[in-house]
Amino acid sequence: MSVDNTTPPDRTAPLAPAGATVPPLEPADWEEFRALGKRIIDDTVDYLAGLRERPVWQPVPDEARAALGRGLPEHPTPMAAVYDEFRSTVMPYPRGNIHPRFWGWVNGSGLPVAAYADLLASVMNCTLGSGENAAMMVEEQVIEWLKQVFDWPAEGSGILTSGCSMGQIVALAAARQAGAGRWDIRHDGAGAAPRLTVYGSTETHHSFEKAVELLGIGTAFFRAIPVDGDFRIDVAALRRAIREDRAAGFHPLCLVGNIGTVNTGAIDPLDELVTVAREEGLWLHLDGAFGAFAYLLPTHRGTLAGMREADSLVFDLHKWFYMPFDVSCVLVRRPGILEETFGSNADYISRTTSGPAAYPVAFSDRGIEQSRRFRALKVWFALKTHGIHAFARSIAGNIDQVAHLTRLVDAAPRLETVSRSDLNVVCFRYVLPDAGTDELNAVNQEILTRLQVGGLAVPSHTIIDGTFVIRVANTNHRTVKDDMDFLVDQVVSIGDELAGNRAGTGA
Template structure:
């Protein structure tokens, strides 16, 4: 029987490699494969669905003894061609960033540290604090504000709205639960579903979030908002939160943020901004003026992994009043109590500003990304993508078979293919079929959505690899595929 107390003997249960030099070679080999994948992003199909043989392979039982390094690495390598496609320059369907090879470096470093960034005094905490300071400066929030790196805008929204709810209820609800007071909030009819989901999760109910009509440019109608607030008050509800959107889901429209800020100040309402991708426009000379008022928000949720190109996942919540933010989440048990010295120092900890104690070192890749590329370069990329959307819109407007159904304000253009003699319902089916064929053939990956009751092709450009020639290729492919799609549908 092995003597486990023999200090000279290697532990029989360690997970470290037996030979570190061999492991170094193994790691280098995987880095080479990953870099090869990144280099080939512009040459591959946009989307390559996972083959049936690999789906079958992913259904086998877990081996008791493990499969070993070579089998595992081979399985990892087989997955590399089968991502969602957002690293490709013609991934147009959803607002995904393309990521960068540089983030690979930060992720390797973060993995080697394996830090829990929920608290304690170590590098991850101080990196996240500097990152929060940078974000505060970018959005011109006061020194009294607080920030937290999270998985994405959905989590950021949940944290922001819980803070808003708790502040509105005097924080007594943290012990008693939500009482009988009927808090309600308001957001655009074009807003993302994560807002209603957050209302559900925090116990207000998704029905407590009112959908405000939009104007002709798909922005929240301020007059309609005011009327809804007055109506709710007269019926015994308590208006509490207004959510403005910087970059709506369907069209990329930006709500009138300055007007919303004025209204919230006048009526003592919490002003939250869902800036999932559009908030990044603050770095763009073109979009920054359209975001006027965002600096007056009580809270802001946005993603680094969209228009700012950080690898998934990386979101952020910024809250104007750090005291309210901390009061909504802080609950330090004895074993997590803080001191001025030692590993339990560096207070307050991130866990006091969100629901997660176990948190990976997400901040490192964001911090490194901003440090390497800087605000000007990232802002210039956003402006460039907007110019590409303008180019797409102009080409559509000049095309006899294409029709635009919404203005373009940020990164999204909505249009449809038209064919004489077809009903609106038939055109809906035809355009959906065109999108599916573009995806299946690996040419491009747009998506579809509904605009004014009609199905449209939705193209988003938030990719630093997209070229003007990729836009031309998309439109040429639509023209080529449309007759085939119509024939397949017996039109």
Template sequence: MNLDFEPERFRRLLAQASEQVLSLHASLPRSRVTHASSPRTVAEPFLGILPETGMEPEAVIQDFIPFIFEHSTLNLSPRFFAYIMSGGSQVGVLADLLCAGLNVNSAKWHLASAAAEVERTAVRWLGEFIGYRSGPGGALVSGGSEANLYGLRVARDVHAPDVREQGLAGSRPLTLYASEETHSCITKSVEMLGLGSSHLRKVPVHADFRVDVDRLEQAVRRDANAGLKPFCIVGNAGTVNTGAVDDLEALADVAERHGLWFHVDGAYGAAAARVEGVRGRFKGLERADSVALDPHKWLQVPFEAGCALIRDWDGLRRAFTYSAAYLQARSDSEERWDWMGHTFQLSRAFRALKVWMQLQVYGSGKLRAVIADNLQLMQQLGAEVDAACDFERLAPVSLSILCFRYVPSVGRRWDEASLDMLNARLLEECERRGQFFLTGTRLRGRTALRACLVNHRTTAAETHGLLAHLRSVGEELAASWEGGA
């Protein structure tokens, strides 16, 4: 039974769907960033039973899509300062439409030959964009978590080549090293790889939230002397809490001295590695054995688009090449690039199209200009916080993350516990009102407001507006404060 529509009806449906997208983008300047509906309200339209006969697609688009758009947090908005989530791009919208229309599985060359070559180019271009190397090994994955997992998987197999067949039971415990500010996906990866989270050494950081390299090296020596097997150092090229960039050059030196794999989590910050004004902070990135990068962050590619970059292709092949009779290639296989031999997946979306189109349409210069603009805006916002009598900055503005807190300048004296409660309430109230959205974190035991910018639509009007909005809401909360009640 053919499920296709007649060509003219399909054309009208595409136009109807496009109008929904156009309306969404046109309303961004005035739309709420967050919605205020309850979980029950959001769930209610979707509680029906599985339909037997279904409904017309025109009705589905008309009746459900506006509700879904209305009840989604708009990271597209220029007033979104929460997680490290870009606003995407309209080129990405076009690419996803084209990709869905083609519907290829990019795992095998003879199923998606053009897709295979597009991805090879996209990986090469991403390596060049961050100044890593020309022609690195790599693969496009779902995001930073998977990209970090890939890097650590290859590192494990290089330093414990028997583990794939023999497992970890008979080997010396493998240990790896990262700062206490490292993303939680590193812990998840360690657990998924069977290494055990107790063998991940979380090293303290300095006042600027960069890893203490001396203490890291001491931990490496201590574990080696205790009969363990150090194998990997993880450096941060932009932490999620503060945007701190570790001393990558020093970490590369430690890895080289001890014969360890050097992995860099650059999911957020590595895209800025060749941007004027901050490029010096990334010195040493080019020495990494593997790098995690997220095009769906600062490169403005729509979700999902991560990239695992490996120093050479051999590491990926050794980690992921398997054979199965039904997957045997033809005799010209050496000329065919099968991604199934370089990744875990045998079913892979053509996500490379939106990454390649983004780079092809905008070029590296315009994308770096977006990053530079974001960096400048957050530096200016940090300066405004420093100049204010009712805000206090809690960490350096290393990239485009600003951590600070509201401290009322008049009225009662506020102790630390009350300030923590007040700032937590301020975050909740901002999300409830929906004009701006930012998140919080904990830094050295204190509650911080955390504003992050990786959006090409944001201007100085929004950064100034964010501070004014926080001040207004903060003054309102402080005036009515009764011990947090």
């Protein structure tokens, strides 16, 4: 998108009228501000209540693109006019993940009560680096609640982050600090230690590779271990890779396991990974970006029991815990390791004997960010409002809806299940008799495009063994089983139309 910069800004005007008494960035009329706020809340509630009647997604039209490409505003515009422009150029064209028929890329659906909490967090405008204030205590409380959710050791620690991409960096840095032994990597750099190696399956999320790169370990030393027929890490191949690296003089550091891979929702054999990590002296890091919250369900707790033995765990609350973006969490088993990894002695944030700077907790010493927004409030608000059992029921409902979808696909003569996880992900495709892989891939891509561009539904896609598949990852608290019926009906209808066109052309 190009931005119009053809008109040079006029900066010769005075910055403020002579004798002005109102700060230039405060509302000039608080009653006008109040009235607009009430209108925004009313419109927001109407918008959320009417989601099902609107397209899931639609392209941004040229006139909205043009408006969003205009240059820097030099002069004020009335608040109500700015809001009206938002309603016409921004609000109608979202990503779509708040809609009941959005199942793409594992995006959370956003709880209404949490949106209110985000507004309140912005009004308070606290930064949660250090210092005594209630916002710091709310984050501490939320972390304690999350430790209880996952039966995490009481002495363990944690921090809320923007997402698991940041969480991977925090956790791997802690693993490096814990495993570097006598080498002072914080002072001397990554080159001070022997060559470190880390291990994960070929299905490991690409954010972990970014963490390996940014921490100076290097992707050449990330061992991508093959997977079995269920897309889980091959433990025998993992053990061989570790032995070979030790024999070659490398220093195996960390093993990452997956609780719900991004492609297929596969869960690595966690108990076996715990055994390997303990026998080999590796830090066990688990990526539970969306799958971790299945631990709330008795049906899945046994499969995920090994999660409690990990050294670190990351999970996104803005995925399968339905929070608005962004809020994620890192939990670590070893107390103090985050402070060892990230703690700072800067004078301006040093602790005093009294006042706000005397507070004993500093989240800025547990991660990379010094400036941190009040992410915890929406989690606190939502858990207080709904209670943990309501979240468990919604998660169980998502799994049941995907099971229903799988049954529909298996019963449809022209559909084929390609992959199905024990969680909330299923990959399937439309099939044509006597069609080759390339033709089937093209047909399914066209089906997906028509679903998305038509605003009917937004699953996403992936490639499994060269096969283009329609991928449903259901982390949507608004979805019901009827939405899955609708999806299958539309896929079959569009596919049959394409098949008819194919027959008409003699293809």
